[in-house]
Amino acid sequence: MRHIGLIAGAAAAALVAAGAITYAVAEDDGSGARTPAADSADAGFARDMAVHHQQAVEMSYIVRDRTGNAEVRRLAYDIAQTQANQRGMLLGWLDLWGLPKVSADPPMTWMGMGDMASGKDGALMPGMATNAEMKKLGELSGKQAEVFYLQLMTDHHKGGIHMAEGCVAKCTVGVEKKLAQGMVDAQQSEIRLMADMLKARGATPRS
Numbered sequence: 001m002r003h004i005g006l007i008a009g010a011a012a013a014a015l016v017a018a019g020a021i022t023y024a025v026a027e028d029d030g031s032g033a034r035t036p037a038a039d040s041a042d043a044g045f046a047r048d049m050a051v052h053h054q055q056a057v058e059m060s061y062i063v064r065d066r067t068g069n070a071e072v073r074r075l076a077y078d079i080a081q082t083q084a085n086q087r088g089m090l091l092g093w094l095d096l097w098g099l100p101k102v103s104a105d106p107p108m109t110w111m112g113m114g115d116m117a118s119g120k121d122g123a124l125m126p127g128m129a130t131n132a133e134m135k136k137l138g139e140l141s142g143k144q145a146e147v148f149y150l151q152l153m154t155d156h157h158k159g160g161i162h163m164a165e166g167c168v169a170k171c172t173v174g175v176e177k178k179l180a181q182g183m184v185d186a187q188q189s190e191i192r193l194m195a196d197m198l199k200a201r202g203a204t205p206r207s
Contacts, residue, residue: 059137079190164184168180
């Protein structure tokens with residue numbers, strides 16, 4: 001319980017810091033970097049992670065309606081609030097840069113993975129749940145819903161970390177790279193927490 005509180009506190013602090021830099025991103029960090037191009041890693045990451053985050057928010061609100069467990073509901077709320085805030089920032093940066101929020105290129109093109117199989121039953125990017133899995137989550141309740149959510153979100157975080165690490169390596173806008181590294185750190189911590197929560201329920205991550 002205390003572990004979740006610490007993560008929630010860290011997430012809240014990160015959101016405050018992130019909000020403070022949202023409107024400074026157009027000028028970056030004083031390095032003189034130019035506004036990213038539409039096909040840049042900066043723009044690609046912003047577009048793709050906004051979509052990735054949206055599903056995490058949806059999953060989190062689904063499980064809050066499917067269980068009365070305070071621990072899982074608190075984690076789900078923290079994830080939903082954090083990722084909704086970050087999604088708003090990513091889309092806001094695209095607006096500031098005057099770039100489109102959608103692209104004709106396949107997801108992950110900015111990472112050199114545009115030729116990967118994508119869109120399988122709604123799973124557009126690594127870690128994303130399929131439409132069938134989202135439907136199943138909405139049909140489960142109690143402990144079954146908790147376990148399935150924790151498994152899905154663990155996979156989702158692993159995919160998100162892979163993408164965020166790609167931005168850390170390829171993005172050129174300083175504050176976006178910092179946000180991406182913050183995502184890596186926070187989601188790795190949440191993966192460890194979810195492994196403990198699964199173990200307490202007699203379950204394990206799917207992969």
